[in-house]
Amino acid sequence: MRTIILVFTFIYFNSFSQNLETKAKKSLNLLSLTTSYSYLNYELFHGISYTHHFPLFSASFGLQTAVKTLYSAQKFFPETNCSFVFRLIDKNTFQFGPSIQYNMCNQKVKVWHLYNDLLLGYSLFYGKRIQFFHTAGIGPFWETFKSDKNERYSIRSTNFNLKIGLSYAF
Amino acid sequence: MPFRLLYFLVLLLLSCSKKEDFSEVQVIGHAGMGLEMPNSIFHDNSMEAIELALTIPGSNGVEIDVQMDLNGRLWLFHDELLNEETNGINCIPSNTSEYLKTLRYSSLKQEKLAELCQIPFHNFEDKSFFLDLKTWNKCAESSVSAEDFKAALLAINLPNKCNIILSDPSWIPFFIDEFNVYFASDDFQNAKIILTDEPMIKGFIIRSAVINKSQVNEIIAQNKKIYLFEIRSPKGVKSALQKRPSGIISDDLRAAISAVSN
Numbered sequence: 181m182r183t184i185i186l187v188f189t190f191i192y193f194n195s196f197s198q199n200l201e202t203k204a205k206k207s208l209n210l211l212s213l214t215t216s217y218s219y220l221n222y223e224l225f226h227g228i229s230y231t232h233h234f235p236l237f238s239a240s241f242g243l244q245t246a247v248k249t250l251y252s253a254q255k256f257f258p259e260t261n262c263s264f265v266f267r268l269i270d271k272n273t274f275q276f277g278p279s280i281q282y283n284m285c286n287q288k289v290k291v292w293h294l295y296n297d298l299l300l301g302y303s304l305f306y307g308k309r310i311q312f313f314h315t316a317g318i319g320p321f322w323e324t325f326k327s328d329k330n331e332r333y334s335i336r337s338t339n340f341n342l343k344i345g346l347s348y349a350f
Numbered sequence: 351m352p353f354r355l356l357y358f359l360v361l362l363l364l365s366c367s368k369k370e371d372f373s374e375v376q377v378i379g380h381a382g383m384g385l386e387m388p389n390s391i392f393h394d395n396s397m398e399a400i401e402l403a404l405t406i407p408g409s410n411g412v413e414i415d416v417q418m419d420l421n422g423r424l425w426l427f428h429d430e431l432l433n434e435e436t437n438g439i440n441c442i443p444s445n446t447s448e449y450l451k452t453l454r455y456s457s458l459k460q461e462k463l464a465e466l467c468q469i470p471f472h473n474f475e476d477k478s479f480f481l482d483l484k485t486w487n488k489c490a491e492s493s494v495s496a497e498d499f500k501a502a503l504l505a506i507n508l509p510n511k512c513n514i515i516l517s518d519p520s521w522i523p524f525f526i527d528e529f530n531v532y533f534a535s536d537d538f539q540n541a542k543i544i545l546t547d548e549p550m551i552k553g554f555i556i557r558s559a560v561i562n563k564s565q566v567n568e569i570i571a572q573n574k575k576i577y578l579f580e581i582r583s584p585k586g587v588k589s590a591l592q593k594r595p596s597g598i599i600s601d602d603l604r605a606a607i608s609a610v611s612n
Contacts, residue, residue, distance in 0.1 A: 219389050220389055220391065221389075222387075222389040222602070248583070248584050248585075249584060249605070249608070252583070252584030252585045252587075252588060252605075253584040253587070253588065253605060253608055253609050255608055287604065287608070288608065289406065289407075289408060289604045289607045289608045289611075290406075290407045290408030290607050290608070290611040291407045291408075293604070323391070325406070325407070326407070327405045327406075327407060328405075328407050333405055335391055335402065337391045337458070337459075338458060
C-alpha cells in the first residue's frame, strides 16, 4: 500500500504539478550545435539538431557527420538521429530525465555499411536562452552490409554514446 | 549570405581532398578486425572477428597469431599469457588441447578460443592468410620446437603456399620450402641482411612508424613484398598508404578499405 501511495505521489509531483501557464512557458524551440562520441563507430560526430520542449517531454532531430573520417580520409560519414526525453526534473533552468535515442549512420567502406543503434539513457539541459545539454545512452547496435557474394550480413553488439551540445532557444 | 558562406566552405573542404589511387595496395585485417582495439565488436583472433574481416568487401585477407599447445594443436592467440585476455592460466604451449577448448575471452561477447583448423579456408579462396607463428613459451622460458610446429601446420588443410610470418631467423630454414615466408622485424638494416642471405624469403613485415617511403622502395626494388602494420586510425592509414607498400595490416579495417577504395 505504501508503495502505491509513493508511486502516485511521485507521478503527481512530477507530471501534474505544473499549471497551464508554466506548461505554455515550457514549449519552446531550440537550435543546437552538437558533438557526440560513438564507441563502436570509434568516431566523433559534429552537427546540428532541432529540439522542441513540449510541456512534459522534449523531442529532437539531428544531423551530424563524422569528423575523423571527414578530415583524415575526406569521406562523408553522415548520421541522423532522433530522441525523446521525459523531463522528470523540470526546474526553471535545469531539466533532467530518462531518454530514448535512435541513431542511424551510413559509411561507404567499398560498399555501404548501415549502422543503427537504439540507446536508453539520460539527458540534461541547463540554461535559459542559451542552454547546455548532455545525453548519454547505452543499447543495441546493428551493422548491416552486403558481402562480396551479395549476401546481407548483419552483426549485433552493444553501443555507448555520449553527446554534448549548446542550444539557442527561439 | 550565411548560406553562401557555408556553401563556399563546403566546396573549399571538398576541393582540398586530392584523390590518390591506392588500389594496388592490399588491405589485411590485423588479428581479424584489429589487435587490442577497445571498440572492436569481436575479440582479436576470435573466429567471429576473422570471419567478419574476410566477409567485409574490400578486405584482401587476415593476419592471425598462431601458437602450438602441448598436444601439437594450433590455436589463435596473440599474448604470451592466457590470463591477460581469457579465463585461463599459464601459456598456450604449456596447456593441453582439452583445457584450451574450455577457454573463453574475457570480452563482452566471451568468444571461444579458436583453433587454426576451424577457419573455413575453402570459403575464402580469393583471400590471403598470414600466419604469425609465436615461437616463444614464456611459461617454460624456452622456444617451442620448429619441426613440431611445421608438422602441425602441414597436418591442416591450409591454402596453397600459405604465408608464414617469422621473427626468429633460425626458424626460416624449416619453413622456406613449403610456405611463403615473411620476415618480421623493427630493425630495417637487419631485415635487409636477412632478405639478402635468404633469397627465397617472400617479403618483410615492419611497423609503419619505423620505416619511410624510400626504405619501402628499397625492399620493393629487391623484388620482395613489404607489409606495414600497427595502423590504428584513418590518419595512420593515410600515412602508411603514401609509402606505397605491397599491403597494410590494419587495426582499423574499415578505415583502410575506405581509403583504398577511393
